[in-house]
Amino acid sequence: MDKINFFPDDLNIQSQKIILRLDFNVPLKNKKIIDDTRIMLCLPFIKELIGKRAKIIIISHLGRPKGVKDTSVSLVPVYKYLKEKLETNVYFYVGNFDEEVKDKFSHLKEGDVILIENIRYFKEETDDDENFSKKLASLGDIYVNDAFSCSHRKQSSIHKITKFINKKFAGPLLKKELDAINVIINNKREPVTCIIGGSKISTKINVITKLIERINNFVIVGAMANNFFIYKNFNVGKSLIESNSKEVVEKIYDKAKKNNCKIIIPEDCVVGTSFEGGGVNKNLDQITKNEIILDIGPNSIKKIKQIIDQSRTVLWNGPAGYFENKNFLNGTMSIAEAISKNTNEKTLISVLGGGDTLAAISRSKKKLSFSHLSTAGGAFLEYLEGKDLPGLSVLK
Numbered sequence: 001m002d003k004i005n006f007f008p009d010d011l012n013i014q015s016q017k018i019i020l021r022l023d024f025n026v027p028l029k030n031k032k033i034i035d036d037t038r039i040m041l042c043l044p045f046i047k048e049l050i051g052k053r054a055k056i057i058i059i060s061h062l063g064r065p066k067g068v069k070d071t072s073v074s075l076v077p078v079y080k081y082l083k084e085k086l087e088t089n090v091y092f093y094v095g096n097f098d099e100e101v102k103d104k105f106s107h108l109k110e111g112d113v114i115l116i117e118n119i120r121y122f123k124e125e126t127d128d129d130e131n132f133s134k135k136l137a138s139l140g141d142i143y144v145n146d147a148f149s150c151s152h153r154k155q156s157s158i159h160k161i162t163k164f165i166n167k168k169f170a171g172p173l174l175k176k177e178l179d180a181i182n183v184i185i186n187n188k189r190e191p192v193t194c195i196i197g198g199s200k201i202s203t204k205i206n207v208i209t210k211l212i213e214r215i216n217n218f219v220i221v222g223a224m225a226n227n228f229f230i231y232k233n234f235n236v237g238k239s240l241i242e243s244n245s246k247e248v249v250e251k252i253y254d255k256a257k258k259n260n261c262k263i264i265i266p267e268d269c270v271v272g273t274s275f276e277g278g279g280v281n282k283n284l285d286q287i288t289k290n291e292i293i294l295d296i297g298p299n300s301i302k303k304i305k306q307i308i309d310q311s312r313t314v315l316w317n318g319p320a321g322y323f324e325n326k327n328f329l330n331g332t333m334s335i336a337e338a339i340s341k342n343t344n345e346k347t348l349i350s351v352l353g354g355g356d357t358l359a360a361i362s363r364s365k366k367k368l369s370f371s372h373l374s375t376a377g378g379a380f381l382e383y384l385e386g387k388d389l390p391g392l393s394v395l396k
Contacts, residue, residue, distance in 0.1 A: 004392055005169050018140055020057065022058055022146055025355065056113045061150070061157075067124075101135055102138045124156060125157060136161050145158060146174050149377065185384070190216060192215040192313040195335065196220055201227050204224075205248050221331065226240060229293075238290060269300070273292070276325065296320045301335075304335060352372070
């Protein structure tokens with residue numbers, strides 16, 4: 001397979017305009033950044049480019065505005081954050097991408113940074129529109145994709161932009177992500193345990209079935225586990241479930257049996273009558289019609305901890321419960337602490353992926369250690385699956 005073209009340290013970029021695709025898709029509340037992990041990880045490379053006197057044009061998305069200028073997902077809070085953290089001129093572009101757009105960036109001086117407003121305000125971005133991609137490319141001399149978490153999507157600022165710019169590279173953060181995942185793919189240490197949360201099972205079925213071929217234990221938590229409870233004829237009350245999931249779950253169990261992979265689902269849970277209130281521990285056969293499953297229970301935590309203790313490699317993507325409410329954070333934190341302890345004491349290889357996973361563990365007051373923290377969710381899983389991601393293939 002062709003190798004990805006990584007950004008060379010010795011490249012002379014002084015006075016060059018660099019289009020830098022980053023992932024600033026951070027959680028916001030009342031237009032304030034709740035978790036800045038994704039931005040913090042990008043800062044060293046931005047500062048390196050500033051130090052080399054490049055002119056930096058940053059492209060990012062936030063949320064899914066679907067081509068509408070929705071102020072609730074504006075990058076203004078990120079712009080303010082960058083102004084505070086970067087010792088240089090930081091500008092914010094809120095205009096359109098017309099035929100004269102190139103001229104609107106001509107004022108940039110060496111070391112300046114300009115952040116473009118949420119690129120998904122433009123429908124052409126998610127359509128991977130060729131003309132829009134050409135206009136984006138016209139802004140710079142060099143293109144750098146340092147957003148691994150977006151590289152599984154065919155979108156203008158990730159994919160077709162590369163058709164119209166000669167010098168194109170993957171950034172150092174993207175390289176770090178790939179190196180960490182490749183260690184697991186190429187040098188995995190068994191037993192390998194994969195813990196997956198999230199809600200939709202149908203969108204992850206291909207990833208799950210591929211992973212089952214490579215791992216020993218598959219632990220399913222979060223709202224995804226509700227589909228397995230339904231399959232086993234448990235009542236899940238008002239919990240989030242996916243329609244017509246029985247066939248998918250059956251396929252997972254069949255695949256696991258053929259590959260000698262053990263499927264582990266929670267055996268008890270924490271339920272509430274709303275997302276805002278408190279919760280009570282219940283066994284799966286005790287859930288009533290008006291209750292919602294919002295976390296895993298103590299018996300499930302104990303069982304998952306034992307599996308982690310016996311593992312030599314752990315992949316984790318997706319929280320165990322509704323972590324936004326501290327009453328339902330215990331399952332996620334218990335898993336995080338068990339993985340961290342084994343990473344420190346038993347040289348466990350631990351790779352955690354996904355924005356929600358990172359946001360959840362950032363609430364811990366303890367110092368947690370992992371082999372690698374990936375900001376990517378979907379891209380993380382698809383790369384593990386063995387897919388050639390569109391955003392990476394164009395950089396080869």
